[in-house]
Amino acid sequence: MPKYYEEKEPDNRPCAGIREDFRECLLRHDCVVKEGKLPSECLKEGHCKALQTSFFECKRSMLDNRSRFRGRKGY
Template sequence: MPKYFEDKEESKRPCAGVREDLKACLLASACVRIDKKTPKECLQKGENVDNHCRALQVSFFECKRSLLDTRTRFRGRKGY
């Protein structure tokens, strides 16, 4: 479950909420805790990573991609 709320004033960076959730999910995954790998290695190899973490990774990618899309300058980011 997402634990971060976008309305928090501390974070001025775009996609910060999804980033925090992805980081927390990866640090709690079996790949990091049991296999003692870095979160980056876990995402690259895809071993012992939950489907929830994979979904957060896709969401984070889509959020970052929407920042580069020139149409979002006029329409705003998706889902906000």
């Protein structure tokens, strides 16, 4: 599901794949495009909830000491 673009330079930050998909989901959603709302307003309405949860879990796993051995969650 992650979208990797060849013309873009690779992002080496943690959770970069989920971050990019979450950003694209919000910016391309009808709530932002057609209604002209801010992405933060669309998040409050519950759009892109699955990607938001996955991004939160990935960021939270960076703080978990067990993830040093098991690896980060996400893709």
